[in-house]
Amino acid sequence: xxxxxxxxxxxxxxxxxxxxxxxxxxxxxxxxxxxxxxxxxxxxxxxxxxxxxxxxxxxxxxxxxxxxxxxxxxxxxxxxxxxxxxxxxxxxxxxxxxxxxxxxxxxxxxxxxxxxxxxxxxxxxxxxxxxxxxxxxxxxxxxxxxxxxxxxxxxxxxxxxxxxxxxxxxxxxxxxxxxxxxxxxxxxxxxxxxxxxxxxxxxxxxxxxxxxxxxxxxxxxxxxxxxxxxxxxxxxxxxxxxxxxxxxxxxxxxxxxxxxxxxxxxxxxxxxxxxxxxxxxxxxxxxxxxxxxxxxxxxxxxxxxxxxxxxxxxxxxxxxxxxxxxxxxxxxxxxxxxxxxxxxxxxxxxxxxxxxxxxxxxxxxxxxxxxxxxxxxxxxxxxxxxxxxxxxxxxxxxxxxxxxxxxxxxxxxxxxxxxxxxxxxxxxxxxxxxxxxxxxxxxxxxxxxxxxxxxxxxxxxxxxxxxxxxxxxxxxxxxxxxxxxxxxxxxxxxxxxxxxxxxxxxxxxxxxxxxxxxxxxxx
Ligand code: ZN
Numbered sequence: 001x002x003x004x005x006x007x008x009x010x011x012x013x014x015x016x017x018x019x020x021x022x023x024x025x026x027x028x029x030x031x032x033x034x035x036x037x038x039x040x041x042x043x044x045x046x047x048x049x050x051x052x053x054x055x056x057x058x059x060x061x062x063x064x065x066x067x068x069x070x071x072x073x074x075x076x077x078x079x080x081x082x083x084x085x086x087x088x089x090x091x092x093x094x095x096x097x098x099x100x101x102x103x104x105x106x107x108x109x110x111x112x113x114x115x116x117x118x119x120x121x122x123x124x125x126x127x128x129x130x131x132x133x134x135x136x137x138x139x140x141x142x143x144x145x146x147x148x149x150x151x152x153x154x155x156x157x158x159x160x161x162x163x164x165x166x167x168x169x170x171x172x173x174x175x176x177x178x179x180x181x182x183x184x185x186x187x188x189x190x191x192x193x194x195x196x197x198x199x200x201x202x203x204x205x206x207x208x209x210x211x212x213x214x215x216x217x218x219x220x221x222x223x224x225x226x227x228x229x230x231x232x233x234x235x236x237x238x239x240x241x242x243x244x245x246x247x248x249x250x251x252x253x254x255x256x257x258x259x260x261x262x263x264x265x266x267x268x269x270x271x272x273x274x275x276x277x278x279x280x281x282x283x284x285x286x287x288x289x290x291x292x293x294x295x296x297x298x299x300x301x302x303x304x305x306x307x308x309x310x311x312x313x314x315x316x317x318x319x320x321x322x323x324x325x326x327x328x329x330x331x332x333x334x335x336x337x338x339x340x341x342x343x344x345x346x347x348x349x350x351x352x353x354x355x356x357x358x359x360x361x362x363x364x365x366x367x368x369x370x371x372x373x374x375x376x377x378x379x380x381x382x383x384x385x386x387x388x389x390x391x392x393x394x395x396x397x398x399x400x401x402x403x404x405x406x407x408x409x410x411x412x413x414x415x416x417x418x419x420x421x422x423x424x425x426x427x428x429x430x431x432x433x434x435x436x437x438x439x440x441x442x443x444x445x446x447x448x449x450x451x452x453x454x455x456x457x458x459x460x461x462x463x464x465x466x467x468x469x470x471x472x473x474x475x476x477x478x479x480x481x482x483x484x485x486x487x488x489x490x491x492x493x494x495x496x497x498x499x500x501x502x503x504x505x506x507x508x509x510x511x512x513x514x515x516x517x518x519x520x521x522x523x
Contacts, residue, residue: 028094028100029100032108036309038085040309043309046079048075052071052075056138058275072135080125080131088115092116095112110311110493111311111312114314115310124174129166139159140162144431144436145260145437148427148432151427160397160436161403164397167439168399178194179194181394181395184441184442188317188319188443188446190497200452201384203511204514204515207515208382208384209385211522212369212385212419228281229353231281231350235349235350237276237286239349240278244294247291247481249297253269254273254301256275257275262275264300277289288329288330291328295328299321299324299488302485302489302490304490307492313492316493317446318449319446320453320488320497320500322449322450323451323457326450327457330380332477332480336469337469337473338469340472341472341475343359371419371420373423375387380451383451384448391445394442411430452511456514457488457501458513459513
């Protein structure tokens with residue numbers, strides 16, 4: 001009897017535990033569903049900021065800047081309120097440790113991990129700081145644009161100082177272990193540290209400077225004359241847009257505009273926009289700019305729309321984003337195979353200008369290595385040196401070791417040291433980039449990370465599905481696009497950047513593939 005009774009008690013207890021587990025499971029599922037709903041709403045709100053930003057750069061009249069600053073500050077504040085709602089903290093705690101997220105690579109676990117990270121970071125930032133940063137960015141980018149047009153750094157300097165004061169406050173609010181810069185870098189490249197970056201840059205710099213010096217002394221051939229011809233902008237535009245579509249940019253879900261600088265804007269699923277800039281005297285820059293932005297756009301269009309508004313539907317990091325753009329720009333758009341396919345069409349579009357220029361001359365001109373003052377026009381070899389300079393300067397500005405007023409001199413000194421040239425004015429010097437005016441501090445290094453990742457990923461793709469250049473020569477680009485979609489795009493934020501690179505290539509991120517690729521193609 002007793003035994004029977006004991007069994008009954010036991011089974012009753014088991015029943016209790018089971019129903020408790022069921023309740024817990026149900027609760028974590030409900031909490032998870034609510035988290036996802038809130039995350040989606042937040043993304044939709046955030047995307048309205050993206051369209052305001054796009055509009056400010058593409059069509060807003062100058063007089064609208066003050067009102068736009070107010071709009072963006074208010075919206076940024078509202079997004080911040082929603083992102084830091086204590087309810088999110090409760091929901092995260094409900095789900096953490098539950099069976100729903102037991103598998104660390106499942107979509108639920110990935111979403112939870114990233115939502116927790118975002119929540120913890122956002123809650124450390126005061127609303128006032130978020131609003132103030134949005135407001136100052138709007139005013140500062142306008143001030144930068146006017147200062148650049150007039151080559152008047154002095155008028156921009158107070159904005160630059162203010163931007164770095166706010167950035168310092170942000171870094172201190174977020175917290176960091178070693179150096180302040182780590183806190184900001186983490187926004188763009190989670191898990192990457194200043195120490196790791198410094199080591200990587202040092203490795204690159206020590207091998208690139210001698211390569212640049214060797215190439216500088218090489219005699220220039222006939223080909224240097226090609227870029228000096230005039231190429232009507234409308235025809236450049238038609239050609240570049242057709243090429244982007246051929247690579248797979250979906251025009252049903254995207255559009256092209258002319259902008260003050262090239263960029264790609266993800267407004268939402270089905271709406272990815274490319275802004276391009278063309279100059280009549282330079283065919284290559286405008287075209288490669290479009291190839292670059294197309295790489296960004298293909299990544300955004302390759303994300304799984306079913307996961308929109310959640311980390312599983314978002315890009316891993318800016319470094320990985322940049323690996324996509326740099327790959328299509330440099331490792332595809334500069335290759336012989338690519339131009340074997342496209343050059344006859346280009347010659348047809350510019351019969352008078354290029355009819356007598358052989359393919360090899362055109363390619364040699366496009367791939368010339370020559371230290372220049374402008375980052376976005378830099379060749380592949382010198383490009384990373386432009387980034388090293390910005391990385392060093394923004395760290396000094398952030399720590400207060402450099403004041404805005406001293407930036408032009410510090411800029412000139414480093415260009416002399418690393419590239420052997422000196423800017424003749426600030427327009428071609430420290431006023432050339434929009435980033436600092438938009439409070440994007442810690443962003444520049446992701447360009448070099450993108451080059452590093454791109455070389456590793458392309459090498460892996462070529463091993464798996466190559467030789468890719470033969471495919472390009474045959475006008476076949478979907479093989480690479482599909483491979484990137486399956487290996488990178490579709491995973492959203494499932495893996496952090498370093499883990500993703502290692503998973504796909506077999507090696508952790510390192511500059512060997514980039515250095516080998518540059519030495520092979522240019523050395
Ligand atoms: Zn880019």
